[in-house]
Amino acid sequence: MRLSPDTIKTLADKRGMNLATLLTRAGVSKTAYYSLTRKDSVFPKSVGSLAEALGVSPSDLVIDREKEARRAKERMSRVAELSAKYPSLDVDNVRHTLILLDLEPEERLRRALLRGQTFDFHG
């Protein structure tokens, strides 16, 4: 198990907080936070504080690597299956679509807007 910085940033964004505000509310120092994100096992107390500040369960903030790996493998086999059925498909488009389908619609939209803002894409 490892702390998921992406999940934490996303949940904080949704609550209108940046990371600094979240850490202050959770009473977790920046040093402790960045140290936590690099560790393979996390300290329940700090994770508990972050989860409490975000109003979620501590298990929502950690990455289950085995589960993630299993999911990625399943996804790639679906990509291969679909590409065989429809050879004109772009595998990256299929893969990215499958990744997005695992997310909530709101998060899909947030990512699209964030990329648009980052790359100044006009669409």
Next chain:
Amino acid sequence: MGRHLIFTDREAAFLRELVKNDVDFMIVGLSAATLQGAPAVTLDIDLWFKDLRQDGIARALMKVGGFYIPPNMQNPPMFGGEHVQLFDIVLHLDGLKSFAIEVRGAVEVPLGGVTIKVLPLSRIIASKKAAGREKDKRSLKVLQDAYLTIKEYSPAPTRRKKSKK
């Protein structure tokens, strides 16, 4: 520099107010495509209104501190104000039928704590094809590939709105 906060509760509040005030609208364009799972990139959220004269629009804007900017020779109708700057107004889409007809096939997507009507991916593709602008052509391949993928594999498709008889 940290990433900007984007589509936070401020923007969601506007959508909630539109729904609360019974405004007839749906999300269209690339933002609608991304809500359904297409890996598109966009700068704004296009809202297609049945009619801009709906009272609920003004009430929703007032609630979130936004305002309506009427069209003039230079600009189309727009929303002003920090909390609504992500939203663009759409009154017509190339290649599609009227709002009243298209809304019957809308899918319903949970967003910001409410359920929002969204133009289905197949109709977004039809509209991009009809518009035929360079930027539409660029996004078509992604949308078409996403459409096929979702058709085959969507684990929990968004609900298609039941049409009124």
